[in-house]
Amino acid sequence: MWGRRQPAVLPASPRPLGDLDVLLLRVARDDDAAFEELYDEVAGVVYGLIRRVLRDPAQSEEVAQEVLVEVWRTAPRFDPARGGAMAWITTMAHRRAVDRVRSAQAATDREERAARHAAEIPHDEVAEQVVDRLERERVRRCLERLTAPQRESVTLAYYGGHTYREVAELLKIPLGTVKTRMRDGLIRLRDCLGVRAV
Amino acid sequence: MHQDVHAFAGPYVLGAVSAAEQRAFVRHLARCSTCAAETAGLQETASRLATATAAAPPARMRVTVLAQIGGVRQVPPPRRAVHTRPSRRRTRLRRVGLPGLTSDRPRSIALRAPRVLTALTAGGAVACVAVSVVAGVSAERSQDQYARALAQERALTSVISAPDARTVTASASGGGTATVVVSRARGQIVFASAGFPRLPESKAYALWLIGPTSTRPAGLVRPDAAGRIPPLVAGDLNDADRVGVTVEPSGGSPRPTTAPVLALPIT
Numbered sequence: 001m002w003g004r005r006q007p008a009v010l011p012a013s014p015r016p017l018g019d020l021d022v023l024l025l026r027v028a029r030d031d032d033a034a035f036e037e038l039y040d041e042v043a044g045v046v047y048g049l050i051r052r053v054l055r056d057p058a059q060s061e062e063v064a065q066e067v068l069v070e071v072w073r074t075a076p077r078f079d080p081a082r083g084g085a086m087a088w089i090t091t092m093a094h095r096r097a098v099d100r101v102r103s104a105q106a107a108t109d110r111e112e113r114a115a116r117h118a119a120e121i122p123h124d125e126v127a128e129q130v131v132d133r134l135e136r137e138r139v140r141r142c143l144e145r146l147t148a149p150q151r152e153s154v155t156l157a158y159y160g161g162h163t164y165r166e167v168a169e170l171l172k173i174p175l176g177t178v179k180t181r182m183r184d185g186l187i188r189l190r191d192c193l194g195v196r197a198v
Numbered sequence: 199m200h201q202d203v204h205a206f207a208g209p210y211v212l213g214a215v216s217a218a219e220q221r222a223f224v225r226h227l228a229r230c231s232t233c234a235a236e237t238a239g240l241q242e243t244a245s246r247l248a249t250a251t252a253a254a255p256p257a258r259m260r261v262t263v264l265a266q267i268g269g270v271r272q273v274p275p276p277r278r279a280v281h282t283r284p285s286r287r288r289t290r291l292r293r294v295g296l297p298g299l300t301s302d303r304p305r306s307i308a309l310r311a312p313r314v315l316t317a318l319t320a321g322g323a324v325a326c327v328a329v330s331v332v333a334g335v336s337a338e339r340s341q342d343q344y345a346r347a348l349a350q351e352r353a354l355t356s357v358i359s360a361p362d363a364r365t366v367t368a369s370a371s372g373g374g375t376a377t378v379v380v381s382r383a384r385g386q387i388v389f390a391s392a393g394f395p396r397l398p399e400s401k402a403y404a405l406w407l408i409g410p411t412s413t414r415p416a417g418l419v420r421p422d423a424a425g426r427i428p429p430l431v432a433g434d435l436n437d438a439d440r441v442g443v444t445v446e447p448s449g450g451s452p453r454p455t456t457a458p459v460l461a462l463p464i465t
Contacts, residue, residue: 017349021349028272028275030272032264032267032268035264035267036264039260039263039264040260043255043259043260043263044252044253044254044255045248045249045251045252046255047253047254047255047259048248048251048252048253048255049248049251049252051251051253052251052253061255061256061259064255064259065259065262065263065266068263069263069266069267069270072267072270072272073267073270073271073272073273074272074273075272076272076273076274076275076276077273077275077276080349081349081352082238083238083241083242084242084245086245086248086249087241087242087244087245090244090245090248090249091213091241091244091245093248094213094244094248095213098213132249132252135246135249135250135252136250136251136252138250139246139247139249139250140250154208154212154247157209157212157213157214158212158213158214158244158247159247159251161213162214163209163214163215163216164208164209164212164214164215166214167214176202176205178209179202179205179206179208179209180205180208181208182205182208182209182212182214183204183205183206183207183208183209183240184208185208186207186208186211186212186240186243186244187240189243189246189247190239190240190242190243193243193246195239195242195243195246196239196242
């Protein structure tokens with residue numbers, strides 16, 4: 001009619017939510033079978049992140065359990081218009097881990113934690129799957145494209161659980177500089193990873 | 199000062215701020231849509247720092263967690279989202295969306311903008327349908343539908359507010375008008391219509407993206423009881439230079455089988 005004959009394709013539907021978003025929305029309707037599926041999708045990320053920040057496996061397991069139960073409890077508050085399910089869950093996990101670090105550890109531990117986490121890139125897990133490994137590689141490559149000070153600021157904060165004030169103190173740089181490095185570093189990381197705007 | 203607030207986006211998404219600073223920044227986000235958009239993107243980025251650390255948890259954790267949730271009651275869905283969203287969304291669409299619609303000739307923007315507003319709102323088209331999608335759902339329907347409507351609305355908004363968004367309107371041969379917002383940068387269109395004749399159950403309006411080498415199906419729409427057709431986001435545009443509409447069986451067709459009721463150039 002308007003052009004050459006086309007192969008049979010079904011009409012496109014409006015842009016769908018991601019699989020994980022849909023799963024979490026099902027969980028939000030008191031669906032425990034959906035939660036079981038969700039658990040299998042995200043437990044590794046939740047546990048891995050918390051362990052990354054806390055280091056201690058027993059404590060990490062405890063906090064990861066709390067977070068996953070909290071995901072179940074507060075799932076009805078998830079609003080896909082404001083961001084994806086994975087970001088919603090990892091934000092919650094990160095917050096819990098950081099709360100634990102900040103309440104449990106005295107300020108004197110900071111230097112030690114800083115030494116362990118400085119500019120370190122995650123690679124140390126045993127039971128990693130192929131998908132995990134690819135994602136890890138991708139993130140690692142993109143982290144390497146940051147300037148060293150940007151990378152240091154981002155990883156000290158995110159993996160080390162330090163506030164930007166602590167990072168400024170540790171690196172002996174002004175507060176304004178550390179904030180800017182974190183934002184610029186994340187922007188570069190975002191562009192490198194091809195993260196789409198929400 | 200402003201620069202300072204902006205820079206807070208980094209520490210905020212990295213969880214590197216105090217509770218008080220966090221609250222202050224969240225308040226700021228409510229007032230600054232640019233900052234909110236940037237922060238959401240950075241939040242997704244930080245999430246990738248998390249997924250890169252995935253590690254297998256002890257197997258007992260699964261049993262423990264699944265057992266625990268049996269005794270934990272979920273929070274009720276937030277009511278405020280249902281009641282306030284339609285009006286807030288409407289405001290946002292007017293504020294963000296319409297100035298984004300650009301004209302080929304800068305001089306005519308001021309003149310065109312109100313016309314676009316009329317076309318979009320009076321015609322039961324993009325702006326007000328985006329609102330009614332959510333408003334309609336907020337009444338009774340399931341959370342899934344609500345979520346889908348929000349996602350659709352987000353997709354609509356992203357096309358309408360794209361910097362290169364252009365609007366074209368045309369009349370259909372069988373009656374009714376169609377408004378198409380095109381963003382080449384997004385590679386998508388929003389198709390909205392008003393006054394299209396109703397169809398028997400077995401038929402639907404099929405949307406086609408027509409280019410020099412191909413005609414691709416881009417979605418099916420049906421008027422509701424009131425004769426309204428919900429707006430549709432379609433893409434990828436690729437080399438499509440026209441949007442066509444035909445009447446097809448309600449299951450869709452791989453290619454057009456009837457004469458077009460509309461063929462709208464989108465170059």
